[in-house]
Amino acid sequence: MKDLKVKISGTSGQGIISAGDILSYATARKGYYVTTFRAFPSEIRGDGKCYYTLRISENRRLTATGETDILVCLDETTIYEGLNKISSNGVLIYDSELVTELKESREDIVIYGLPLTTLAKELNSERSRNMVALGVVVGLLKNLNLEEQILSDIELRYKLKSQEIIDVNKKALNIGFEYACKKLVRKDIYDKVNMQISGAKLIMSGNEAIGLAALAAGCRFFSGYPITPATEIMEWLAKELPKFGGKMVQCEDEIAAINYALGASFAGVKSMTATSGPGLSLMQEAIGLASMSELPVVIADVQRCGPSTGMPTKTEQSDLCAAIYGTHGDCPKIVLAPMNVEDCFYQTINAFNFAEQYQVPVIILSDASLGPRRECVDLIDLDNLKIVNRHKPQLKEGDIYNRFEDTPSGISPITSVGDKYGEHVITGLEHTEANAPTPAADVHRKMTEKRFRKLETATGQFSKAKTYGSEDASIGIISWGSTSGAVFEAIDMAQKQGIKVQALYPRTLYPLPTDWIKNFIKNKDVVIVVEANYNAQFKSTIVERCTHINRGMEVLEFLKYDGTPFNPEEIYDEIQKVAKLQKDKELLSTNKHTHF
Amino acid sequence: MEANDYKGRVKPSWCPGCGNHAVIMALRKAMATLNYQTHETAVISGIGCSSRFPFFMSTYGFHTIHGRALPVAIGVKEARPQTNVIAVGGDGDGLSIGGNHFIHAARKNPNITYIMMDNEIYALTKGQCSPTSRIGTTTKCNPYAWTADRINPVLMALSFNASYVARGYSGDVKQLENLILGGLQHKGFAFIHIISPCVQYNKVSSYEKIKELSVPLPDNHDLEDRANAMKYAFSSEGLYMGLFYKTERQTYEDRYREIIKKAKSQSCDNITVKDVMKQFQ
Numbered sequence: 001m002k003d004l005k006v007k008i009s010g011t012s013g014q015g016i017i018s019a020g021d022i023l024s025y026a027t028a029r030k031g032y033y034v035t036t037f038r039a040f041p042s043e044i045r046g047d048g049k050c051y052y053t054l055r056i057s058e059n060r061r062l063t064a065t066g067e068t069d070i071l072v073c074l075d076e077t078t079i080y081e082g083l084n085k086i087s088s089n090g091v092l093i094y095d096s097e098l099v100t101e102l103k104e105s106r107e108d109i110v111i112y113g114l115p116l117t118t119l120a121k122e123l124n125s126e127r128s129r130n131m132v133a134l135g136v137v138v139g140l141l142k143n144l145n146l147e148e149q150i151l152s153d154i155e156l157r158y159k160l161k162s163q164e165i166i167d168v169n170k171k172a173l174n175i176g177f178e179y180a181c182k183k184l185v186r187k188d189i190y191d192k193v194n195m196q197i198s199g200a201k202l203i204m205s206g207n208e209a210i211g212l213a214a215l216a217a218g219c220r221f222f223s224g225y226p227i228t229p230a231t232e233i234m235e236w237l238a239k240e241l242p243k244f245g246g247k248m249v250q251c252e253d254e255i256a257a258i259n260y261a262l263g264a265s266f267a268g269v270k271s272m273t274a275t276s277g278p279g280l281s282l283m284q285e286a287i288g289l290a291s292m293s294e295l296p297v298v299i300a301d302v303q304r305c306g307p308s309t310g311m312p313t314k315t316e317q318s319d320l321c322a323a324i325y326g327t328h329g330d331c332p333k334i335v336l337a338p339m340n341v342e343d344c345f346y347q348t349i350n351a352f353n354f355a356e357q358y359q360v361p362v363i364i365l366s367d368a369s370l371g372p373r374r375e376c377v378d379l380i381d382l383d384n385l386k387i388v389n390r391h392k393p394q395l396k397e398g399d400i401y402n403r404f405e406d407t408p409s410g411i412s413p414i415t416s417v418g419d420k421y422g423e424h425v426i427t428g429l430e431h432t433e434a435n436a437p438t439p440a441a442d443v444h445r446k447m448t449e450k451r452f453r454k455l456e457t458a459t460g461q462f463s464k465a466k467t468y469g470s471e472d473a474s475i476g477i478i479s480w481g482s483t484s485g486a487v488f489e490a491i492d493m494a495q496k497q498g499i500k501v502q503a504l505y506p507r508t509l510y511p512l513p514t515d516w517i518k519n520f521i522k523n524k525d526v527v528i529v530v531e532a533n534y535n536a537q538f539k540s541t542i543v544e545r546c547t548h549i550n551r552g553m554e555v556l557e558f559l560k561y562d563g564t565p566f567n568p569e570e571i572y573d574e575i576q577k578v579a580k581l582q583k584d585k586e587l588l589s590t591n592k593h594t595h596f
Numbered sequence: 597m598e599a600n601d602y603k604g605r606v607k608p609s610w611c612p613g614c615g616n617h618a619v620i621m622a623l624r625k626a627m628a629t630l631n632y633q634t635h636e637t638a639v640i641s642g643i644g645c646s647s648r649f650p651f652f653m654s655t656y657g658f659h660t661i662h663g664r665a666l667p668v669a670i671g672v673k674e675a676r677p678q679t680n681v682i683a684v685g686g687d688g689d690g691l692s693i694g695g696n697h698f699i700h701a702a703r704k705n706p707n708i709t710y711i712m713m714d715n716e717i718y719a720l721t722k723g724q725c726s727p728t729s730r731i732g733t734t735t736k737c738n739p740y741a742w743t744a745d746r747i748n749p750v751l752m753a754l755s756f757n758a759s760y761v762a763r764g765y766s767g768d769v770k771q772l773e774n775l776i777l778g779g780l781q782h783k784g785f786a787f788i789h790i791i792s793p794c795v796q797y798n799k800v801s802s803y804e805k806i807k808e809l810s811v812p813l814p815d816n817h818d819l820e821d822r823a824n825a826m827k828y829a830f831s832s833e834g835l836y837m838g839l840f841y842k843t844e845r846q847t848y849e850d851r852y853r854e855i856i857k858k859a860k861s862q863s864c865d866n867i868t869v870k871d872v873m874k875q876f877q
Contacts, residue, residue, distance in 0.1 A: 029877070202876040212876070216869045221675045242859030243867050247674055247852055252700040256667040259660065263640070263671020266658055267679060271671070289661050377876070382869055417656045417672060417679050420635045425604065425650045425657035428643075436606055437651065437659075 001193045003057040005064060006137055008130075009082060010074030012041055012048040015130035020052025022157060023134060024203065024374050026150040031197030033057045035375040035485070037064035037565070040313055049078055056144070058195040062340050062375065062485025065567035070140065070190065072133050074116070080104055091188045093136060095129065110188040112136075119175050128172035135176020139184070143193045147177055202377040206344040206370040206482075207232035207274075209377065210300050211240065213348030214272055216382055218389070219298070220246035221271040223260035225253055225279060228312040229368040230302035233274040254279035258286040258299065265295045266426070268390075268416025270352055272298035276368075277306045277319050280326070287361045288327040293426040294404065294412070294451065296355035296390060300348070300364040302371040305563050314563030315368035317481055318533035321541060323363045324510045332451045334362040335510035336463055339484035341375035347507060350463050353388035358454045359414060365509070367532070369565035370482035390414050395421040402433045406446065410453030455511045462508040465516040473500035475578060476520060478543055479530040480509060483566050487530055490571035499579045509542070517546040526554040526578055530571060534561045597631050599624040606651040615766030615792030615803075616646050616713055620653075622772035623682070623711065626780055637680040640669040642694060644686040645720045646713035646792065663694030666701040666710065670848070673706050677849040680780070681708040688718045691727040691747060702756035702785055706848040709779040709786040712749060715794035716801050723797035730800065749789045750829040754822060754841055759784035761825065761841040765791035765810060767803045771837065778839060784847050791835070806835065813838035 006023070010016045017038060027034040035055050041048025055064040067087040073079045073094045080103065086092060088108045096113030105111065114136060120129045131154075138146050151170055158165045204212065211233050214222070222241060224234040238248035251257040257273045264271035275283065280301045290297045303319045305311035323335045334354050338347040344366060351362040393413035395401055403424040405412040412433075415422025429437040430444045466484075469491045479487055484505055491501045504520040506513030521527055529539035536557045547555055558574045560566055602624040610616045627637070637655040641647035643662035650657025660668045669683035690698055690712050701710065718724040723735050725742040728749065733742040753761045760782040762775040772790065779786030791806050811834035818824060825841040864871060 200877065202873070204876045208876070212869070212873060215872065221671070223671065239859075240872055242852075242856045243863045243872070245856055245860075247856075249670075249674055251667065252696055255664065256697055256700070259664045259667035260671035260674070262660070263658070263668040263673075264675030265671075266638070266656070266668070267672045267676035269675040271675065285661055286664065293658070380873065382873065417638050417676055418635060423634050423654060423656050425653075425659060427651075427659035428661050429659065434605065 001190075002059070002195055003055070003061060004069040004190070004193065005053055005055045005067070006070045006072070007051060007053040007068040007082065008072045008074070008133070009049065009051045009078035010130075012050050014050070014074045015127065016050035016052050016074065019130040019134045020054060021374070022150060022153050023137065024054050026146050026153045027054065027056050027144070028201060028203035028376050029153065030144065030146055030149045031199070031201075032144065032195055033060050033198070033201075033376045034203065035062050035064050036373050037369065038372050049081075051078070056195070058198070060376065061489065063489060063565070063568055064373070065486070065565055066569050070137060072137060074129060074133060089189055091140065091190065093133065112184065114179070119179060120172060122175060123168055123171055125168050125172065128168055131169045131172035132176040135173040136180045138173070139177045139180025140188065140190050141193055142181060143191065144195065200379060202379060203374055204341060204377055205232065205372055205374045206338070206341045206366050207302065207372060208236050209341050209344035210274065210348045210364065210366065211236035213345045214298070214352070215240055215244065216385060217270065217349050217352035218387055219270040219272050219352060220244065221249070221261065221264035221269045222247070222273065223249045223251050223257045223264070223271070224273050224275065225251050225257045227254075227276045227279050229304055229371045230274045230276045230279075230300065232372065233300060233302070254282040255286065258283040258297070261297050262286060262290055262295055265297050266417060268418060270296070270356065272300065274300035274302065276302050276304045276312070277322070278309065280319055280322055284322075284327045287333065288329055288331050289428045290361040291327065291331040291333055291451065292428045294359040294414070295426070296359055297361045298348070298351045298355050298364065299361060300366060303365060303367040311563050313368060315482070315565050316532050316561060316563065317365070317367055317483075318535075318537065318561070319365065320509065320533070320537040323365055324541070330448055330452070332455050333360050333510065334358065334455070334462060334508065335365060336362065337365045337481040337507055337509050338370070339466065339481065339505055339507065341370065341373065342377040343507070344370065345377065345380060347463060349385055349387075353386065354462060356388045356390045358411065358458065359390065360454065365481055367482050392419065393422065395419070397421055403435045404431060404433045404447065404450070406433050406450050409457050410450045459511070459515070462511065465504060465506040465508075465513060467502060467504050467520070469495070469502035470500040471502060472523075473502040474523070474525040475499070475501045475575065475582065476524040476527040477501060477503040477530055478517065478520065478527055478538075479503065480505060480538055483530050483532065486566040486568045486571055489568035490575060493568060493572040494575045494579070497576075499575060501575055509538075512542055512545070514542070514546050517543055518549050521546060521550050521553055524550065524553055526556060526582060528556045528558050528574060528578060530558045530566065532560045532566065534559060597628045597633075599628045602627055602634065602654050604650075604652045604654050604657075608652045609648060610645060611796055613795040614645070615715065615790070615794070616649070618766040618769045618772060619711065619713055619790055619792055620649065622769050622776050625773050626777040629777055630780055632680050636678065637682070638669070638672050639682045639684060640672065641665050641683070642685045642689040643720070644689045644718070645715070646684060646686040647689055649684045663689055663692070663697070665689065666694060666697040669708050670701060670704070670706045673708050674848065674852065682780075683708060683710045685712060687712065687714040687716065687728045687749070688726040691749060691752075695727070698752065699756050702753060702758040702787070704848045705759055705784045705845060707783055707785070709776070709782075709788065711776065711779075711788050711790060713790050713792035714749065715792050715798055717794050717798045719794045719797050733800070748829060750840060751826060753787040753789070754826050754829055758787045758841075759843050759845055760786035762787070762839045763789040763791070763837050765806050765837065766793060767807050768837070775839060778842070782842065783844060809835040810837045811835065813840065
């Protein structure tokens with residue numbers, strides 16, 4: 001067994017997320033691949049349910065949804081919710097003192113009702129039930145040798161709290177571990193788990209990856225307003241930026257947040273903000289200002305279900321149109337969509353580089369399934385990262401500096417507050433090369449073209465598209481962002497069944513990636529556009545613009561808009577359906593031939 | 597530096613007789629007194645007649661969007677604290693669409709100066725009522741009568757705990773220059789409310805009318821007595837002019853300097869991103 005999923009669930013406040021975090025860190029630090037999926041309610045305590053799924057594997061896997069192998073339930077409701085989603089031969093662990101009799105059961109799984117409460121009471125700490133349960137899991141998976149790592153991780157996690165908290169948690173973990181190893185009569189198959197560990201790697205969340213990349217790219221100013229599920233970015237930078245002399249400033253609203261960032265950028269400091277859908281809506285006017293006044297700024301949008309307040313903790317990819325077309329006016333900007341946690345790091349580096357080089361706002365589209373999830377990331381070579389800084393003019397006394405000089409590339413050398421002889425006024429009004437406001441027709445035409453030329457002359461310089469699967473496949477999948485883990489896995493599953501599929505992920509979504517799409521669809525008979533929104537935003541605004549180059553091709557959509565991320569199985573099912581339809585069509589056309 | 601050295605590439609486009617001419621002259625003089633370097637100074641505005649201000653200056657300038665002068669100005673200041681930052685704008689820009697930012701700028705106490713040119717009207721859009729328009733005013737938008745009470749910017753600034761609060765009017769350039777000079781020198785958020793008559797769209801609050809209403813704050817007024825300052829701001833006996841309140845407390849930059857010191861003391865010397873990345877290993 002090289003790949004398994006553990007899910008810990010319970011009521012908000014029971015320490016589900018802590019237990020899951022500790023297990024995922026320990027697993028990664030031990031050298032296994034791990035990816036996680038967290039789901040939690042908006043309420044802090046109360047009846048909301050929390051779920052933390054970890055997928056532990058020998059090779060990199062990027063989804064943790066679908067069937068669970070080991071389900072741990074600290075309350076009753078989540079037992080019945082999860083029972084039918086346990087894999088055959090899987091395990092259910094629940095607290096037999098909380099639930100004396102199961103109302104439902106299954107024959108093909110192993111069920112352990114354990115006295116978790118009594119075990120926790122041995123420590124006079126019922127709150128430690130989560131750690132006792134975690135200890136049981138570590139005991140069941142004894143072959144993975146996680147116990148020492150997990151004990152040292154508990155120490156690390158709680159070192160700023162108190163020695164008492166560390167001790168209680170460690171003891172609780174040991175009690176669960178000993179119980180599973182010594183008292184429990186094993187009927188399950190997980191004592192046979194056997195995975196190789198691979199080299200050192202990092203473990204971080206998508207939000208942390210964005211924060212780390214910002215720091216590495218030279219960002220020294222972050223202004224934000226708390227919003228689920230993006231807050232973690234500002235929390236992380238609040239902790240780290242001051243160590244580098246930088247600042248995280250919490251503002252009165254998202255409008256202020258982006259305008260603070262624009263002020264900082266005008267002062268020459270690389271700056272960013274992060275938000276989710278409602279905040280992106282509020283920021284739109286200032287994004288247009290950045291575009292018009294040609295100021296570099298980075299905006300991370302960790303999308304959640306909309307419209308309006310929607311479902312703050314649930315995922316969706318429905319801000320695409322808002323990101324690309326949301327601002328009024330003709331507004332050049334760059335929109336990037338990272339595919340996984342590791343890509344969050346590299347796309348954020350790109351975002352800062354592009355913002356500096358092209359003097360435009362850059363939007364990073366993450367989402368609620370990608371931002372909070374922790375995942376293994378290969379070691380990052382910080383010494384060899386390419387970091388771009390804005391192009392400053394060489395000025396001396398008496399020089400006349402025209403901030404918006406119309407150059408062949410459209411990029412004008414830029415000075416910042418403090419640069420001698422570079423004083424200038426920027427504005428959201430249309431302006432001449434010498435930054436004087438004007439409503440003249442020829443100036444607006446010329447300057448609009450200049451601003452767009454920055455992107456047009458740079459075609460191919462933005463984040464490259466990724467493909468996956470067989471080049472000669474007749475079935476294509478075009479998708480973007482966080483769906484990649486599920487799509488790639490589904491392609492592997494199809495491949496095993498002899499169905500060839502190739503996927504395209506244009507990581508730059510604006511400027512429109514039409515060349516990549518055209519090139520990709522040339523030899524496809526059918527393309528499925530996979531995205532998590534109702535309106536098929538990517539398909540209808542981008543993919544369908546390219547289909548004229550292959551008119552015989554069918555363009556299908558596979559959409560999800562229930563707040564949960566795609567899992568590989570459902571995409572695989574769709575591939576199978578499409579493959580069958582294609583086969584039937586082929587047969588039909590061959591039959592026709594024989595008739596005539 | 598001379599006042600004229602701060603003249604921008606573009607000549608002021610305000611109407612002849614507009615109160616803003618006096619304000620820009622007073623600011624340039626005050627800046628000359630302090631020998632402000634143009635490249636070390638940023639004038640930030642929103643949208644409105646008075647917000648055209650940065651174009652008429654030779655310093656760095658940012659004519660932003662409606663209501664957002666303060667957040668942009670604070671962004672400049674926090675990112676580069678040695679900059680002299682002056683936010684300028686009108687009553688509609690700062691009290692209506694940007695009202696929220698006024699509250700939070702005052703309580704954060706960044707070391708910037710905020711000059712509000714109050715003409716009691718939206719003039720750039722050709723005369724609609726603003727938050728300081730008088731109840732009963734008629735405009736094209738309010739052909740029968742304006743229906744909301746006025747707000748009192750000085751009283752607002754005092755209640756938000758701005759650390760320097762003054763009022764002047766465009767008919768008295770000498771006093772304006774002094775109030776602005778005091779604001780620039782003040783360490784903290786300096787708010788200067790300037791009654792700046794609109795000769796085109798506001799026939800009620802003319803130079804003569806403001807002069808008639810204005811009363812100088814008494815010489816013995818205790819500048820640190822906020823409650824008393826509020827009493828003068830609230831007074832219906834006249835429109836008090838001068839410096840209402842001035843107190844020194846930590847600025848936003850001071851507080852961040854402490855945060856940076858604290859963060860650095862808890863981490864290793866000359867920390868690198870590599871060191872930070874270790875938490876993910």
